[in-house]
Amino acid sequence: MNYFLRKLGTSLLNLIAVVVTIFIVLRMMPGDIIEPMAREEASRLGITYEEAYERVADRYNYNPQEPIYQQLVRYVKGLLRGDLGTSMLNPKNTVVSILSVALPWTIFVVSISLIISFILGMQLGALMAIRKRGIINNSITFYVTIVSAIPSYIIAIILSIIFVYQLRLFPKSGVYSIDVTPGFNMPFILSVLHYSVLPITTYVITSTGGWILNMKGSSVHVLGSDYVFAAQARGIPEKIIMRRYMKKNAMIPMITILAMAFGGMIGGAPLIEGQFQYLGMGAYLAKALGERDFILYQGLLLCISISVILANLVADLLYSKLDPRIRLE
């Protein structure tokens, strides 16, 4: 329990550091975004500029003219109420409502992609470690070299060209077809799966290579260890050695990377999601940054950071479950 509380404490400290850092870094961006909006509001409603400025600042819960500590207090007060502010370019949408739409799609795509690429990576990586030479090894190496040299958005574009524009097998954009009603019904689920195929494929193609190489390295390391040799001397069949000795030991560090990759990928890949107009975190991130909607940007960053911190916490706890050397006390 002690261990758990300690890790939880560290995570909270991380969270506080992240909130403050994001806040300060974003405040360092030049320009006053409230100003043009206040001007416009003043002329529209026929009120003084100061009055309009006050109203606009209140609406976004952000006043750049206040001293920075007051801004921080205002921001944190909002956070504690669960208020992340309002999108600047689309005042009807609160940041929380945008997150609640975008996050599930990203989590959905990212988890499926990660599961597929992780399993593929573990199997192929282990295989490469066992068969040091031969056609499998050479073709995997070839694949990994090619894929790691091509940026993910290029792969997204290639997939689009082939499957969307040439073969017309998959939709060009969106997360589900407008013909279906969201809910727990078959047409909706099928439509969601149909729309997610290309983003998921892009993720899998680009990230599997890394998993393979990581797992190969880890497996080769374990294969050279004394306990594998000793197990061979005890007449343990190769199959058991591969599974219980090599894979299990080699996968421990992979699990940590997995949890961290999950956290990291919550940011979505703006370029991948952008290419498929898949309205997840990445797409909004790209949009917020492009349109200088930095209340939204701030909210997205915070959400991504929380995911990373949470994923790290999960990794720590998982690690201690998997490796008896790091047991919870």
Added chain:
Amino acid sequence: MTPKNIIEVRDLTVEFKKPRGSLLAVNHVDFDLREGSVTALVGESGSGKTTLAFTMLNIVNTTGKILSGSVNYNGTDVLKLKGEQLRRYRWKEISMIFQSAQSSLNPLMTIQQHFWETYLVHEPEADEKKVIPRFFRLLEDVMLDPDRVLKLYPHELSGGMKQRVMIAFSMLLSPRVIILDEPTTALDVITQDYIFSILDKIHNETGISMLLLTHDIGVVAKVADRIAVMYAGRIVEVGDIFTVFRHTAHPYAKALITTAPSLLDTDKDKEPIKGSPPDLIDLPPGCAFHPRCPYATEVCREKCPALTMIGEDHYVACHNSLPGKGAAAYE
């Protein structure tokens, strides 16, 4: 009556390919392990002891290649065993405690899981409940508390405990031979002594044959009844422990034995062995020991001496040990 050999190694050569060239870790070696004996195989690091021992389990490292020879165990050539036969032979007939005993256990498995796993792959019909008493007895034999130890993970054991677990583990399937590769290297003297008393007890109770790989002459004198000395991949002297200690014939063996520290005499008159172990990739011609040998003559530089019998159960590979020559043993 000649004693029975449980392992007979004949003309064994093992080659390792290195970037600089190839080396023979074991070089045309003949070696017998007498049934029921404790044979010590002595030599410096890199003399080929471990490689020779590995061939007895047919588990030569992937970079090593057996060029010639045979290892006969009870009438079968171990080097010809393959697949399932080889798998069943290992540990069931011959078990080994590695030099790296401290890291010979899977960090993710408890001791009981290790024991049971190994037992099960050799006795697929076994029932875990029925063999647990056996695990208990084995651990009690090495003075460990089975109730506690079986549940522990390797990292929860101390060095001495791990070593004793490995000894118990090596006895799991009642093999006929145990190979102990420097079983006490990483341990303090008290624990060393303790381990050897346990091994001695096991040997007395079961009559198991043991092959002890070490460079510690003091240990050899205490526990072994036969000794073989290895130098640069060859056996240079072999025989009954008393004969070899009393009539040491090979200059290298002699140097090893006389340089062993003792509490009774001073270090002053101890002569270190001059020079350093040879480069195995570029061995000197003739006898590999001749550059360091005080008795070396012309013939030593040209011809490699063969292992020759010079007394009852006493063999030596040296040109000058033969009666009437320099370092002769039986004056």
